[in-house]
Amino acid sequence: MDPAELSQVEVLINTIYSTGQHPDAVKIAQRELLKYQRGPNGWDLGQALLETSDANAQFLGASTFLIKIHDQTAALPDQIKHLLLQWLQSAVQTPFKPFVTRKIMGAIITLFFRQHAEWPDFLGDMAKVLSSNFSQVLVLSQMLMEDYTRLQQSIHSLRSALHKMVPQVGTWIEHSLAQNDTTLKLQALDTFLPWASAFNHDLAPLLTVVIDGLNTDDFDLFDKTAAILTDLYPVHYKAWTRDVKARLLAALEKYTSHSDEDYLIPLGRLVLVVSSEDATTRPKLMDYILSRLTENPENILDDELANDVLEFWNVFVEDIISGGMSGEYNATIYKVIGIYWQRLQLFEMSDSSWELFSSFRRDFCDFLELTYSLLGLGLFDQLVSSIVQELQTRDHAKLNWKEIEISLCCLNGLADIIGVDGKEFETVQAVFSSTLWVDLQYCKNLRVRQTAVNVIGCYDAFFESEAGRTYLSPTLTYLFSSLTEVSLQNIASRSIQKLCSSCREVLVPEYGQFLSAYIAIHSRLQPTAHQRIVMSVGYIIQAIEDLPTQADAINEILVLLEARLSQIEKVEDDLAHLRCLSGLGKALREPTDALILHAQVEAARNYWPNEPKELRKRLLCIVRQFINRPEPDLCEALCEIIKSGLSEQVETPFSFGADATISFAIDKNQLGPAVCRPSVVDLATFLITSQASAKTLNTTTAFASLSLVSGDAHDSSLRLMTEVVNKIPLAFVEYSRAAELVDFAVKSLGFSDRFVLSAASKFWMRFASTSETAPALEQFGQQLVDAIARQISGDANRSDVDYHADIVKKLMARAPMPTAIWLQHSLVDAPVSERLASQTEKSRKDFVKQLILLRGGRQTTQVIVKFWLHCRGLPEY
Amino acid sequence: MSSLCLSRLQQERKNWRKDHPFGFSAKPVKDEKGGLNLQVWQARIPGKKGTQWEGGVYPVVLEFPQEYPTRPPKCKFDQGFYHPNVYPSGTVCLSLLNESQDWRPAITVRQIVLGIQALLDEPNIHSPAQTTAYNHYKSHPDAYKRMVAEQVKKYADY
Structure with missing residues (x-):
């Protein structure tokens, strides 16, 4: 190796490993170094680096061998193998740093993967080189199997070669586990896992030795043994013969009495995985899992096993259902629910903890749903009784709101399973007829009130039932009172909207109260809640048969909104109030399933154009008031107001008719801006559709609509043209600008x-x-x-x-x-x-x-x- | 339902219960007899933290075809859901859920809902599915932000 080249490499190594180097400089050095490693002198460089006394250089020397072995496609000279074995021997004897030794092992293993056919006694050679140092032999065996499992493709001959090594590796592991050396035992367990995963059947006899290892006072050994068994249990069923399983279960039963806190987690995991399969036959283990639930002192958020334990009970209940064992385990399941009922009660927590907590509660509610098919109505009985009894036995000032809240939360979770027959309603009725809704007004805890409001929304079907209608009014009164609390507005308004929409006829006699409640609160409502409340009151107004009374009620809402819209406000506020108007227009529509009488249609047609409050005129006035505004959202809101009454068979104050609609569309189209045009053209399309279905569409309307076609609203215009061709094709052909439109x-x-x-x-x-x-x-x-x-x-x-x-x-x-x-x-x-x-x-x-x-x-x-x-x-x- | 579809959905359910992303929920709906309909799941996807979608929890229905997992499930938000890659019907347009694009049978329910969550804040402008949100996103970012904020309020958990 050229000394100059070597010293250059040493400089690069220094750059890579010395502290304070800029990351870019390190990257460049790594790239440069790789060039040397891959270069024609790579083998010499590896050798030279291993000869140095610097561990980092030695590591890179070993890594150079590894890279060259990977890169070289031609047969590798025998000399490389001998060289590497010599270096491994030196590394163990000197000794080198462990990471260098492992890198040399890695290079040898890669070489073996390449030459396994010509290296029949690989393990024997390695044992000799490593002088039967068990710890090192085990490390090499572990790396050998781990590297094999990382290979991208399966090589049959290599797997066969490894398979032949199983007895030898098994002997080494067994021997090491029998020694009184914790470090060696831990290494043996580390080696066992990858080999057992690959050849589980062959290593089945060793499982018993590993299971016996649970009998130790050393926590590290126990932890590792339990973790290995947890990993191996669910996947390697072949190895788990009846005897081996029995041995493990017996060992676990013995250990469930372990009192040391540290053991709880690894033991718990293993018990859960084992019991998932045999829960019903192992009462001792089930008791242990129950005790894990009850005796755990931490709150559920700090319980590492909380998810695993809940999953266990899910599987348990599923097994009982699929095994047809209904009834037998109901007491146990009630006990489990009772424990969670305690542990999932509210406590002081941060917002982020609350998210975690409510997420876990949702998971628990899923479990609760699952148990319903076993426990039936009894489950509702228990929850409802817990609420009613609490309300009956204590004064409102002393009520245990946390207990009430968790029962309500569970009822929320069960709401989805109520069938069409609604047999659960009889039971739930006790909650809605209780003093709960009055007492809640004294409750200071906002989360309790949120849960309560949510219950009403989840059980809206109950209020539609005969039994529920009695409680509709007081419940809605409670919901309206909840609107004063901003954080409750969203959920309360959602519930109010649901109930008012589905029970509008029943509520008509009390429309005055709801209107007053709205008038009292309207200035404090958030935009979304405001729109929902206007719609809710609108639903009830729609159900009023007497048209003058309807007009008076609409007028009261309109007066409020007119006042707000006449002030100069932010776009968001204007938008919110315009949307309240379109919401009101939608709410005044006949329900889709309503039977419409001719007399009713006639009465509305005659009444609304000339009623004394001039609602229609005032509504149009508002629409016109905003026509100059450039914001596309506002334009869309105006179009929604017009659309809300356009397709109605029974006219409402929002039924402005074709002329007013077209007039608005043409004016707005001319005023612009361009960004508003798609909404306007869509309005015209809506007009064509609704006029066609009412059989009142004529060519004048069609021509006027077609005049809106514009490249600023390209796809909207094409949809409008399609609708005209569809509904009144001749109008399209006869239109004076037809050729222009076809060209478009x-x-x-x-x-x-x-x-x-x-x-x-x-x-x-x-x-x-x-x-x-x-x-x-x-x-x-x-x-x-x-x-x-x-x-x-x-x-x-x-x-x-x-x-x-x-x-x-x-x-x-x-x-x-x-x-x-x-x-x-x-x-x-x-x-x-x-x-x-x-x-x-x-x-x-x-x-x-x-x-x-x-x-x-x-x-x-x-x-x-x-x-x-x-x-x-x-x-x- | 084919046995492959059934066993895979059972496994998906088990895996989900054991380990699901925080704040998400997904479970099969009940059928008319009160049993589980494994082919239709109701999921709730929270808006990602730190994005403008945070604060809302969006309901999505996952409809698994008979040929699942060879064919992907159809995922639907509520009708009219505001997002450039959601059709007016509520169906999600996502390459991960497209048989001729990125769908692979190994994709899990967990990956699907995480994919949809990521899509919320990172719309694919090259595959628009509704005009309103697409035009806003492309040309009127202020209106887009406002509409998303309104939708977040609509789907706020509380």
């Missing part, structure tokens, strides 16, 4: 925006399917096919080809003759692009021929994709 739709096919393309494709498919547009198709067909031909001959993105193919399919199916002529022209006679022209005439002709033969059939898309690939020069793709 043709050009849209050249866009790469997926939404535009999708909308354009749908438009053309609709256009081609309608007989009224046939003359127009005749006129623009060639232009359309030219555009498609350009795209399918390579211009389009691969993922967009389908959109064009869909149009071709429709054209071929609906108008095969002219389409064939157009295709022949665009693709063969006068190719529309240079790329297309560069394809052979034969390939273009064949393509057209195939399309014609398929007549729009399913395979058309495949054929078009193939042609697209061909044009892109990817025929084999």
